[in-house]
Amino acid sequence: MNIAIVCYPTFGGSGVVATELGIELSKNGHEIHFVTYSQPVRLEALNAKLNFHEVNVPRYSLFKFQPYELALSSRLVDVVKENNIEILHVHYAIPHAYAAYMAKKMLQDDGINIPIVTTLHGTDITLVGSHPFYKTAVSFSINNSDCITAVSKSLKNDTIELFDIEKDIEVIHNFIDFEKKTLKKNLYDRNLLAKEDEKIIVHVSNFRPLKRIMDVIYVFEQISSKINSKLIMIGEGPEKSKAQRYCIKNNLNDKVVFLGNSSEIYDILSFSDLFLLLSEKESFGLSALEAMIHKVPVISTNVGGLPELNKDNYSGFLFDIGEINKMAKKSIEILSNDELLKILKNQAFENAKRFDIKKVIKQYESVYKKAIDLN
Numbered sequence: 001m002n003i004a005i006v007c008y009p010t011f012g013g014s015g016v017v018a019t020e021l022g023i024e025l026s027k028n029g030h031e032i033h034f035v036t037y038s039q040p041v042r043l044e045a046l047n048a049k050l051n052f053h054e055v056n057v058p059r060y061s062l063f064k065f066q067p068y069e070l071a072l073s074s075r076l077v078d079v080v081k082e083n084n085i086e087i088l089h090v091h092y093a094i095p096h097a098y099a100a101y102m103a104k105k106m107l108q109d110d111g112i113n114i115p116i117v118t119t120l121h122g123t124d125i126t127l128v129g130s131h132p133f134y135k136t137a138v139s140f141s142i143n144n145s146d147c148i149t150a151v152s153k154s155l156k157n158d159t160i161e162l163f164d165i166e167k168d169i170e171v172i173h174n175f176i177d178f179e180k181k182t183l184k185k186n187l188y189d190r191n192l193l194a195k196e197d198e199k200i201i202v203h204v205s206n207f208r209p210l211k212r213i214m215d216v217i218y219v220f221e222q223i224s225s226k227i228n229s230k231l232i233m234i235g236e237g238p239e240k241s242k243a244q245r246y247c248i249k250n251n252l253n254d255k256v257v258f259l260g261n262s263s264e265i266y267d268i269l270s271f272s273d274l275f276l277l278l279s280e281k282e283s284f285g286l287s288a289l290e291a292m293i294h295k296v297p298v299i300s301t302n303v304g305g306l307p308e309l310n311k312d313n314y315s316g317f318l319f320d321i322g323e324i325n326k327m328a329k330k331s332i333e334i335l336s337n338d339e340l341l342k343i344l345k346n347q348a349f350e351n352a353k354r355f356d357i358k359k360v361i362k363q364y365e366s367v368y369k370k371a372i373d374l375n
Contacts, residue, residue: 001030001031001086001087001368001372002030002031002033002083002084002085002086002087003022003025003030003031003032003033003085003086003087003088003089003368004033004034004035004076004079004080004083004085004087004088004089005018005021005022005032005033005034005035005089005090005091006018006034006035006036006072006076006088006089006090006091006096006099006100007019007034007036007040007090007091007092007096008036008091008092009034009036009037009038009039009040009041009043010041014091014092014119014121014122014123015040015041015042015091016041016042016286017091017119017121017151017174017175017286018034018040018089018091018119019034019040019041019042019043020042020175020177020357021089021175021357021361021364022034022043022050023042023043023050023177024177024357024361025361025364025365026047026049026050028361028365029049030049031048031049031051031083032049032050032051033051033052033053033079033083033085034050034051034052034053035053035055035072035075035076035079036052036054036055037054037055037056037057037068038054039052039054040052041263051083053075053079055068055071055072055075056071056075057071058071068095068099069095069098069099069102070099070102072095072096072099072103073099073100073102073103073106074103074106076088076099076100076103077103077106077107080103080107080112080114081107081110081112085114086114086115086372087114087115087116087117087368087371087372088100088103088104088114088115088116088117089117089119089364089368090116090117090118090119090145091118091119091121092119092120092121092123093118093120093125093138093141093142094134094137094138094141096118097116097118097141097142097144097145098137098140098141100116100118100145101116101140101141101144101145104116113375114375115146115147115368115371115372115374115375116144116145116146116147116371117145117146117147117148117149117367117368117371118141118142118145118147118148118149119148119149119150119151119172120142120148120149120150120151120155120156120159120169120283121151121155121283121284122151122155122281122282122283122284122304123283125138125155125158125159125162125163125283135162135163138163139163139164139165142159142163142165142167143164143165143166143167145167146370146371146374146375147167147170147367147370147371147374148165148167148168148169148170149169149170149171149172149364149367150169150170150171150172150283151171151172151173151174151283151284151305152171152173152174152283152284152304152305152308152309153171153305153308154283154304154305154307154308155283155284155304155305156169156171170363170367172360172363172364172367173284173305173308173309173355173360174284174286174289174355175289175355175356175357175359175360175361176289176290176292176293176352176355176356176357177357178293178352178353178356178357178358190271193230193232193257193268193271194229194230194271195228195230197228198228198229198230199227199228199229199230199273199274199335200229200230200232200268200271200272200273200274201220201223201229201230201231201232201272201273201274201275201276201331202231202232202234202268202269202272202274202275202276202291202296203216203231203232203233203234203235203275203276203277204234204235204265204275204287204290204291205234205235205237205277205279205287206235206236206237207235207236207237207238207239207240207243208237208238208239209238209239210279210280210281211237211239211278211279212278212279212280212301212321212322213233213237213239213240213242213243214239214242214243214246215278215322215324215327216231216233216243216276216278217231217243217246217247217252217256218324218328219276219278219299219324219327219328219331220252220255220256220276221250221252222324222325222328222329222331222332223328223331223332223335224252224255226332226336227332227335227336229255229335230255230256230257231255231256231257232257232259232268232272233256233257233258233259234259234260234261234262234265234268235260235261236260236261240258243256243258244258265287265290266290266294269290269291269293269294269296270294272291272294272296273296273335273341274296274297274298274299274331274334274335275287275288275291275292275296275297275298275299275316276298276299276300276327276331277298277299277300277301277306278299278300278301278319278321278327279300279301279303279304279306280301280303280321281303281304282300282301282303282304282305282306283304283305284304284305284306284308284309285300285304285305285306285309285310288300288306288309288310288316289309289352289355291348292315292348292349292351292352293349293352294349295345295346295348295349296345296348297315297316297317297334297341297344297345297347297348298310298315298316298317298348299316299317299319299327299330299331300316300317300318300319301318301319301320301321302318302319302320302321303321306318309355310351311347311351314347314351315344315347315348315350315351315352316344316348317330
């Protein structure tokens with residue numbers, strides 16, 4: 001199949017999932033065309049099966065905000081015609097499914113009927129989509145997709161609760177490429193992160209308020225009072241400066257390292273002992289899955305899709321939002337007991353196997369065939 005994939009090309013979970021999916025589909029013989037405003041960060045190389053088409057948004061003084069949806073829909077029309085695209089797979093209802101629908105209507109005028117598969121990732125539903133100004137557009141975009149998938153049961157339920165959905169939503173969990181992890185040779189020096197006798201704790205996110213970055217810092221503050229440890233904070237976002245100021249004020253700046261966005265996440269995780277994901281909303285928690293594949297147990301909140309991913313008392317532990325003292329106590333227990341830590345590390349890896357991309361890819365191929373048959 002010739003498949004066009006529309007996504008955000010950033011470090012966020014939806015962009016990573018879309019890119020890894022496209023790469024794996026190309027290995028299965030499909031021709032993949034990424035359509036977005038810059039090359040996706042996880043798309044390391046292009047070839048005959050992997051293509052990138054940039055969306056250019058001309059700037060006009062007439063517009064206060066440049067119309068990306070219009071530019072995207074027009075680019076999709078061109079890509080479909082020029083490359084005999086058989087299906088559009090868009091990640092995010094707004095703006096991507098909305099733009100895909102406009103492209104579909106324009107193509108119908110030329111006798112081309114292109115199926116649309118929309119994958120919901122979370123922010124498009126729980127934050128953007130639930131806003132009164134966008135609700136109608138989100139409902140319209142979802143209902144006018146041929147097939148809809150969601151990355152967790154929790155997100156599916158949220159979507160049904162928030163919107164008037166007329167179509168079935170299939171749950172296809174996020175995934176991990178075990179082959180890429182196995183083949184990757186670690187060239188990173190652990191000494192760059194921490195001293196030999198220090199435990200390494202990691203957090204990865206976009207540092208938005210709902211990620212509760214300060215909770216991560218507060219938990220680590222208690223851990224570091226009992227365990228010789230280092231906290232590695234990976235990502236960029238609005239809460240970062242607040243966390244940095246707190247660390248300086250409370251003499252934690254030599255124990256907490258802010259790395260910003262990094263393409264070396266796998267290298268860092270391979271040396272890590274514990275992963276903290278303390279969000280108040282989380283549709284799935286891809287960063288936690290990436291930790292598990294590197295044998296890193298997870299301390300997480302019991303929200304959204306996290307209970308579907310993180311098996312309590314097996315791959316890690318689940319807590320209610322804001323249970324900082326309990327999170328810290330359990331973290332200290334794990335890090336102070338080498339035998340327990342070893343057991344949890346192995347169990348985290350075993351749990352991650354449930355989300356092997358080889359299993360998930362067949363589900364998406366089945367959805368594509370269904371969407372094509374509907375047209």
